Amino acid sequence: MPNPVDTIYTVSRLNRQARMVLESEIGQVWVRAEISNFVAASSGHWYFSLKDDRAQVRTAMFRNANRNVSLRPKEGDRVLVRATLSLYEPRGDYQLIAEHMEPEGEGLLKQQFEQLKQRLAAEGLFAQQHKQPLPHPILKVGIITSATGAALHDILTVLKRRNPAIDVIIYPSQVQGESAALQLIQALHVANQRNEVDVLIVGRGGGSLEDLWCFNDERLARAIFASGIPIISAVGHEVDISIADFVADLRAPTPSAAAEMVSEDRLELQKRLLNTQRRLHRAMASQLQQLQGRQQLAVEQLQRTHPKARLAQQSQYLDRLYSDLHHLMSGQFNRSLQQINHLQARLQQHSPQHKLQQMRQQLAYQSQGLHRQMHKLLQDKQQGLANSSHLLNTVSPLATLSRGYSISLKQGEVVKRAADLQSGDKLTTRFVDGEINSKVE
Structure with missing residues (x-):
């Protein structure tokens, strides 16, 4: 039987052993929570609580760790924290020592992005030997993006300026939101089934990580890898990187840059034609000589x-x-x-005059439709008013009086039973064409 004295702890020994157990058995954890009671000490250390709707835990983030946090946290912020479980021995407080902090949504998305990137890379979807070269010359270009986005405008502007002879086919799709990935995949399938373009540009303008998240969809990545048509990924700005960029045959830093990759400059084409003409003249002159x-x-x-x-x-x-x-x-x-x-x-x-005329005709047609709808709505409201007026008239007391009935009032109140009357009560009896006063005998 153990000696009871050996199992007696001092408080400091107990707290120290509890800290060692917490740090060794659990160690480093990721915690998703809300910031509360935030205090930035003069030493540069941060002290705060992490809480959810049921519990909270004290947290410390020392100066050498919090200097790497891009945004200073504030009360109520939702964050993702990497921390080590510990215990503050002098007070016996269970606490976390934070080592890394980032906004909750962005942090989770970055984790998912890195996990998917590593898994697809291990499968070989990013391997250079699977990349298709761009054809030459490129006569038809397919564009998969939003039909109303700035990216489409930028691409068409560059193509028109550099080489208006290139045919363009647009496969419209959402490029943001829950259904965007499925629409992008469907547009890829349609483009491959039709097989009518030499190269596809898939992309959109810049945005936050959440805005561009559909281009990090695993299903879209596999659809790009399976495409028989070479694909240029042009997602966001130059600093934006997506899974689509890694799996595509070529990455463009912007949609405009993608348009430049697939188009040969008209001025260069004319220069080459003039050079060819000069060589032809020289050859002909030489032959003539x-x-x-x-x-x-x-x-x-x-x-x-x-x-x-x-x-x-x-x-x-x-x-x-x-x-x-x-x-x-x-x-x-x-x-x-x-x-x-x-x-x-x-x-x-490619002059915009024809397109402008079509839009004017469409506006006139829509204006006519709007006038028709407003006229019909007014008629419906007038008919409803007439029906309500008729219904109100059928339940009106005046209509009842017009059928030969009368209403007796005592001190302004309607008399419903004879038992409510006493001798000497004064009555007012109302008919359809007037009223009379009487007295109960």
């Missing part, structure tokens, strides 16, 4: 031999070569001119 040299050589040979018939044949052959050369030069020049005219016509087709 060679032919002229051959002609001169033939003339000299003929002059030495005087074969008039052969000279005539050579002259005819030279004329034919010159005609073919002239035809070739004219054809090449006309084709180049036609291509330039075609590009100019395509540029005219």
Whole structure:
């Protein structure tokens, strides 16, 4: 049997052993809670309570740890805290020693992001050998984004400026909210089934981590990986990183940058065409010079031999070569001119005038519909008023009087029973066309 003296603790020994048990058995934990009783000491340390609707725990966050917190917490803030379970020995208070703190929602999302990123990377979805190269030339571009977002406007503006000859097909989808991921996946499936574009741009403008969260959806990541069409991810601004960026074939820092990646600058195209034309002219001039040299050589040979018939044949052959050369030069020049005219016509087709006219017609149609709806609503309200008036008239006391009935009043109150009357009571009897006063005998 143990000696009772060996089991007797001093308070300090008991608290010290309790602290050691808490730190060794439980150790580091993540706690999601609300800030309460926050105090920033002059030493730079923070002292506060973490609470939920049922309990609270004292917490300390020392200066070397809280200097890494981006936002100073305040009363009522919801936070995610990484801390070590401990005990403050002098008072015997159970407490947490906080090492890291971040806003609750953002912290959970970052954890989920990192976990999914590591898992997909381990499966090889980010591996470079699975990336598809962009085709060349790119003649048709598909865009998966919000039909009313700024990202679509930026992409179309860049494409129109750099190369208006590129065809654009828009696959509209929500890019924020609970249903956004499923809509993005559906748009990817539609684009792959139609197989009508050379490359797809998937993205949206900038926003918070919560705003961009649909691009961190695992189902969307697998749909991007399975796409047979090369995909450029253009999500947010340059500092925004999503799972879609890692799994896509190419990442663009912004939607505008994605548009520049898939479009060849019109000015560069024209410059290349002019260079080709110059090379063609030089080649033709060189060939013409060679032919002229051959002609001169033939003339000299003929002059030495005087074969008039052969000279005539050579002259005819030279004329034919010159005609073919002239035809070739004219054809090449006309084709180049036609291509330039075609590009100019395509540029005219993208003028906003036609779209503006359509929007004006749509506005006029909607205005007419609104007038019709307002007129119908007014008629319905008038009919309802008439029905209510009729119903009110049927229960009106005046209608009852008009059918031959009368109402007797005693001191302004309606007499309902004869037992309510006594001899000498004065009555007022009301008819449809007037009233009379009487006295009970």
